[in-house]
Amino acid sequence: MNYEPFITCAVTGSGETADKHPGLPITPKQIAAAAIEAADAGAAIAHIHVRDPETGKGARDPKLYREVVERIRDSGKDVIINLTAGMGGDIVFGPGETPLPLNPEGTDMVGPLERLIHVEELLPEICTIDCGTMNFAAGDYVMTNTPGMLRAMAQRVQELGVRPELEVFDTGHLVFVKQLIKEGLLDDPVMIQLCMGIPYGAPDDPLTTMAMVHRMPAGAIFSGFSIGRMQLPYVAMAALAGGNVRVGLEDNLYLGRGQLASNGDLVSRARQILEGMGARLLGPAEVREKLKLTKRWA
Numbered sequence: 151m152n153y154e155p156f157i158t159c160a161v162t163g164s165g166e167t168a169d170k171h172p173g174l175p176i177t178p179k180q181i182a183a184a185a186i187e188a189a190d191a192g193a194a195i196a197h198i199h200v201r202d203p204e205t206g207k208g209a210r211d212p213k214l215y216r217e218v219v220e221r222i223r224d225s226g227k228d229v230i231i232n233l234t235a236g237m238g239g240d241i242v243f244g245p246g247e248t249p250l251p252l253n254p255e256g257t258d259m260v261g262p263l264e265r266l267i268h269v270e271e272l273l274p275e276i277c278t279i280d281c282g283t284m285n286f287a288a289g290d291y292v293m294t295n296t297p298g299m300l301r302a303m304a305q306r307v308q309e310l311g312v313r314p315e316l317e318v319f320d321t322g323h324l325v326f327v328k329q330l331i332k333e334g335l336l337d338d339p340v341m342i343q344l345c346m347g348i349p350y351g352a353p354d355d356p357l358t359t360m361a362m363v364h365r366m367p368a369g370a371i372f373s374g375f376s377i378g379r380m381q382l383p384y385v386a387m388a389a390l391a392g393g394n395v396r397v398g399l400e401d402n403l404y405l406g407r408g409q410l411a412s413n414g415d416l417v418s419r420a421r422q423i424l425e426g427m428g429a430r431l432l433g434p435a436e437v438r439e440k441l442k443l444t445k446r447w448a
Contacts, residue, residue: 151389151390151392151427151429152389152391152392152393152394152429153428153429153430154429154430154431154432154436155388155389155393155394155395155424155429155431155432156194156195156373156394156395156431156432156433156436156437156440157192157193157194157195157394157395157396157397157417157420157421157424157431158193158194158195158196158197158232158343158373158394158395158396158397158398159184159185159188159189159191159193159195159196159197159396159397159398159413159416159417160197160199160375160396160397160398160399160400160401161175161181161184161185161188161196161197161198161398161399161400161413162174162175162176162181162184162198162199162200162201162398162399162400163199163208163398163399163400163401164199164201164207164208164209164234164236164237164400165208165400166207167399167403168201168205168206168207169206170403171399171403171410172410173410173412174206174399174403175201175399175413176201176203176206177201177203178200178203178214178217178218178221179217179221181198181199181200181201181218182217182218182219182221182222182225183221184196184399184412184413185198185218185222185229185231185413186222186225186227186229187412187413187414188229188398188413188414188417189227189228189229189434190227190414191413191414191415191417191418191421192417192418192420192421192431193229193413193417194229194230194431194432194433194434194436194437195229195230195231195232195276195434195437196222196229196230196231196232197232197234197278197315197396197398197400198215198218198219198231198232198233198234199234199236199237199400200214200215200218201214208237209237210237210238210258210265210268212267212268212271212272215233215268215271215272216268216271216272219231219233219272219274223447228433228434228435229434230275230276230434230437230438230443231272231274231275231276232274232275232276232277232278232315233268233269233272233274233276233277233278234277234278235265235266235269235277235278235279235303235307236265236278236279236280236293236317237258237265238258238259238260238264238265239258239259239265239280239293239294239295239299240256240257240258240259240291240292240293240294241257241259241291241292241294242255242256242257242289242290242291242292243290243292244290245290249290253290256291259294261299262298262299262300262302262303262306263302263303263306265303266303266306266307266310269307269310269312270306270310273310273311273312273446274312275312275313275438275443275444275445275446276312276313276314276315276341276441276443277307277312277313277314277315278314278315278316278317278343279295279300279303279304279307279314279315279316279317280293280295280317280319281295281300281316281317281318281319281323281324281326281327282295282300282318282319282320282322282323282326283295283296284319284320284350284351285349285350286348286349286350287348287349287350288349297326300326300330301330301333301335304330304335304336305335308335308336308337311444312444313337313341313441313442313443313444314336314341315341315342315343316330316336316340316341316342316343317343317345318342318343318344318345318362319345319348319351319352320351320352321352321361321362321365324342324362324365324366324367325365327340327342327367327370328367331367337442338369338442339369339370339371339440339441339442340367340369340370340371341370341371341372341441342366342367342370342371342372342373343372343373343374343375343396344359344362344363344372344373344374344375344388344393345375346358346359346362346374346375346376346384347376347377347378347380347384348377354376354380354384354387356387359374359387359388359391360391363391363392363393371394371440371441372392372393372394373388373393373394373395373396374387374388374391374393374394374395374396375388375395375396375397375401376401377401377402378401378402379402379404381397381401381402381416382397382402382416382419382420382423385397385419385420385423385424386423386424386427389424389427389429390427395420395424397413397416397417397419397420398413398416398417399411399412399413399416402416405419
């Protein structure tokens with residue numbers, strides 16, 4: 151068990167959840183406030199997507215990221231900023247016997263360096279890299295991250311001095327992480343996020359979790375999470391497996407049956423679970439030291 155875990159709060163995500171929760175953070179002001187709320191509750195890291203303020207749909211406009219990041223930094227609240235670089239890798243095929251042309255509704259495919267523009271401009275301490283291509287949930291949507299794209303992203307993030315959080319959805323993704331290490335594209339300590347229970351990746355049961363953990367690169371620091379009603383139970387599972395934890399409205403909207411949550415609620419509940427297991431949460435300064443992060447703002 152990890153008796154000194156840290157909590158990441160994924161505050162909003164990019165999924166079709168804006169109409170399911172009236173309190174979901176959508177505007178940059180709301181997203182920044184949610185990150186600060188999560189930090190107040192005990193999260194050391196805030197994982198941040200942005201959304202179109204008018205439609206609530208996931209976005210990748212660098213101006214939106216800039217406003218969120220500047221609001222957090224100007225607040226004086228100490229929280230590690232983790233920006234997604236997962237947007238811009240979305241393909242939705244046409245239906246049935248006509249997969250081409252691609253469905254423009256939902257397709258957003260750009261080059262690997264364009265996906266990192268906001269990271270290059272804002273230099274967060276962490277950014278995510280999704281480590282593989284996967285059939286993602288229902289329909290004809292494919293999360294697309296080719297080996298060439300991932301190598302280009304890993305190299306650029308390394309040049310920027312930003313710590314990549316490697317999002318791993320299945321065992322093959324861990325194989326590719328090891329390949330990136332072999333090629334010298336990842337610096338120590340390697341940081342991995344096990345993204346469990348997401349159709350159609352690795353299921354979130356204990357046996358699969360431990361299989362993933364046993365395939366970790368030597369010396370890797372990992373977190374794990376599941377989605378929906380398994381988010382909070384998985385807090386205990388991740389810690390028992392030796393990892394850190396992630397909660398937040400990106401992955402789950404509820405604190406209990408029929409009870410909508412805030413990000414602060416979910417972090418507080420995760421903290422309660424972990425402290426009930428005898429764990430001591432690490433704060434931002436301790437996590438920076440553990441992960442060898444570079445903080446570029448006062």
